[in-house]
Amino acid sequence: xxxxxxxxxxxxxxxxxxxxxxxxxxxxxxxxxxxxxxxxxxxxxxxxxxxxxxxxxxxxxxxxxxxxxxxxxxxxxxxxxxxxxxxxxxxxxxxxxxxxxxxxxxxxxxxxxxxxxxxxxxxxxxxxxxxxxxxxxxxxxxxxxxxxxxxxxxxxxxxxxxxxxxxxxxxxxxxxxxxxxxxxxxxxxxxxxxxxxxxxxxxxxxxxxxxxxxxxxxxxxxxxxxxxxxxxxxxxxxxxxxxxxxxxxxxxxxxxxxxxxxxxxxxxxxxxxxxxxxxxxxxxxxxxxxxxxxxxx
Numbered sequence: 001x002x003x004x005x006x007x008x009x010x011x012x013x014x015x016x017x018x019x020x021x022x023x024x025x026x027x028x029x030x031x032x033x034x035x036x037x038x039x040x041x042x043x044x045x046x047x048x049x050x051x052x053x054x055x056x057x058x059x060x061x062x063x064x065x066x067x068x069x070x071x072x073x074x075x076x077x078x079x080x081x082x083x084x085x086x087x088x089x090x091x092x093x094x095x096x097x098x099x100x101x102x103x104x105x106x107x108x109x110x111x112x113x114x115x116x117x118x119x120x121x122x123x124x125x126x127x128x129x130x131x132x133x134x135x136x137x138x139x140x141x142x143x144x145x146x147x148x149x150x151x152x153x154x155x156x157x158x159x160x161x162x163x164x165x166x167x168x169x170x171x172x173x174x175x176x177x178x179x180x181x182x183x184x185x186x187x188x189x190x191x192x193x194x195x196x197x198x199x200x201x202x203x204x205x206x207x208x209x210x211x212x213x214x215x216x217x218x219x220x221x222x223x224x225x226x227x228x229x230x231x232x233x234x235x236x237x238x239x240x241x242x243x244x245x246x247x248x249x250x251x252x253x254x255x256x257x258x259x260x261x262x263x264x265x266x267x268x269x270x271x272x273x274x275x276x277x278x279x280x281x282x283x284x285x286x287x288x289x290x291x292x293x294x295x296x297x
Contacts, residue, residue: 001031001042001043002043002044003043004041004043005040005041009041015047016209018282024039024041030042030045031045032045057293057294059075059242059294059295062074062076062291063079063242064136067133075287075288075291075293077104078287080104080129081100081101081104082250083132083234083250084100084125084128084129084132085097085100085125086250086251086253087231087234087250088125088231090256093124093125094117094118094121095117099117099125100125103122103125103126107126119160120159120160123158124156124231127156127157130154131151131154131155131231131235134147135235135238135239136239139242140242141243143198143201143202143236143239143240148198148236149170149171150170151235151236152169152170152225152228152232153170155235161226161227168226172194172225173187173226174187175226177223177226179220179223179229180264185221190222197222201215207244208244208246209274210274213266216263217266219233247284247285248284249277249284250280250283250284251280252280252283255276255279255280258272258275259277262276
């Protein structure tokens with residue numbers, strides 16, 4: 001029998017190398033074996049079929065249908081809570097996952113007598129649910145400056161930041177700032193650089209996983225808003241994943257440091273951010289398969 005490596009199998013099956021390794025590790029590729037740390041795969045092997053393949057449904061269709069119907073406990077419900085909790089938690093929110101879920105489900109806040117939570121954390125969790133819906137509603141449309149600003153306006157509306165004279169709600173920042181020791185784009189250059197970024201992205205035709213990550217890195221380096229850039233950037237990533245049929249992913253607390261390192265070192269080594277986000281994709285695939293949602297690459 002003739003064998004090949006993961007890269008050739010991934011190309012032959014039309015999926016990612018990580019997915020091939022997962023199939024092999026799960027024992028779903030007959031005849032595949034580890035030679036040291038390298039998988040050897042029969043050249044005539046067929047791509048494994050999902051057990052629920054007949055019931056699989058495209059993610060975007062499912063999310064929109066469940067949102068419209070107001071279905072509880074489905075994948076729309078799950079992603080709303082998971083993304084709001086994790087994306088806000090990265091930025092310092094003290095809400096727990098359970099509290100975030102409670103706000104989404106009841107539109108109320110349940111706190112114990114000895115618990116104190118910043119009002120902004122509650123507002124931003126609720127706002128994130130609305131911003132998620134906007135990203136979902138506009139998933140198949142072209143990315144635009146207007147949409148980017150709308151996402152920021154929704155996310156920060158009603159917060160203590162938004163009440164400050166210096167804070168530009170739904171508009172570009174007014175003061176210079178840095179992130180992780182790196183200076184970001186100066187306020188007077190933000191509009192031009194954002195328009196160039198969006199125009200060059202939209203002129204590129206269809207986009208793959210690396211294209212989406214590259215846009216995200218460039219967006220975060222511009223850092224167009226005074227606050228909320230990470231959350232807006234990750235909402236844009238969600239929208240574009242749904243637009244181009246890429247499995248979305250969530251940056252959890254366990255991935256946070258690797259995510260920041262990947263953003264900082266993208267120019268030198270793309271693999272750090274790519275592998276971090278692929279790890280998030282692997283976790284998302286497991287969730288989607290349980291909900292019988294299409295996770296084909």
